[in-house]
Amino acid sequence: MLVIKSVKPVKLFLRVVLSLFLIAAGTLHWLTPNPFVKIVPSFLPYPLALVYISGVFEILGGIGLLLPSVSIAAAWGTIALFVAVFPANINMAVNRISLEGIPDSDFLRWGRLPLQAVLIAWAWWYTCEDS
Incomplete structure (x- = not known):
């Protein structure tokens, strides 16, 4: 029981x-959209609009996770967002897209891909009611 009780503050x-x-990333989508536009796959229309829209949903997800009445829905929405932006991360890795301020490293570009799974699992943790 001691372990279970100590998980709540960590969670x-x-x-x-x-x-x-999420709030910081979403805000960056609005303040400096060009790096995000650069990694949107070319088959998707209106890359700037997609960056702004994803930024709004990141901010809403971040706020929603903190509000008990909508936190589970926000967690599911955040998972959907992480899945939706995954093609941009694939595009960045496959096409070796470099971004200013980030070291030009294939290791870092490909490292973003499993990081998405970690982020999805992290958000999924909040889809469950605390007991």
């Missing part, structure tokens, strides 16, 4: 961390 702390990450 709450990590919820706040994920929320802040």
Whole structure:
């Protein structure tokens, strides 16, 4: 029982961390959209609009994770968002797209792909009611 009781504060702390990450990333989509536009796959229309839309949903997901009345829905929405932006990460890796301020490294580009699975699992943790 001691382990179960100690998980709640960690889960709450990590919820706040994920929320802040989402809000910061979403804000960056609005303040500096060009790097995000650069990695949108060419088969998708209106890349700038997609960047702005994904930024809005990141911000909403981050806020929603902190609101008990909508946190489960926000977690599912965040999972959907992580899945939706995965093609941009694939595009970045496959086409070796470099972004200013990020080291030009295939390791880092390909490393983003499994990171998406970690982010999905992290958000999924909040789809379950706390007991």
